Amino acid sequence: MKRPRLIPQRLVTRRRLKWVALGAASVLLVVSCVSLWYGLVLERFGRSDVTQVAVVNGCVSFFWKDYPARFPGFRVRHGAPIRFHIQAWFDWEVQQYGGPKGVSLDVLHVVIPLWVPFLLLSVLTVWLWRTDRVPPGHCPHCRYDLRGIRGSVCPECGGSWRMPCPPASPPPAPSPPGRGLG
Secondary structure: OOOOOOOOHHHHHHHHHHHHHHHHHHHHHHHHHHOOOOEEEEEEEOOOOEEEEEEEOOEEEEEEEOOOOOOOEEEEEEEOOOOOOOOOOOEEEEEEEEOHHHOEEEEEEEEEEOHHHHHHHHHHHHHHHHHOOOOOOEOOOOOOEOOOOOOOEOOOOOOEOOOOOOOOOOOOOOOOOOOOOO
């Protein structure tokens, strides 16, 4: 009767996390490149404020204005992005100014270049992949130390394993011609 493999939850979570980080970094790279030629803007007009989230020119832009809209609702705009310089670093702006009838209006504008979260996710992904290597002589499923164990089944998790063969030694060098034994 074969025992079920018991893989520690820590390893399962780590393996899932490295694949999720790789997928997220890949999606972020694709979105960043596509946003250079094609932009997407989501707008929400509320009774007391206007919110806008845009992915254009390799950046994510968040804009909030404390100003009542005439027609509340949502709007999606897409197409060629507005041509301005590509934002290389973070940018934020907070403004307060007088509105109609002496009402104070607040404006918040935040720009995050997509290369920053991509770089952070890439570093995390590389670190996860580099530290997830199985040490030599350990079970590839649960990392149990298998040195000195006979057989091909891990006693910890029941997974099968195979020890790598040592490299073949080179053949002995032939003796030089013309030399005798005496």
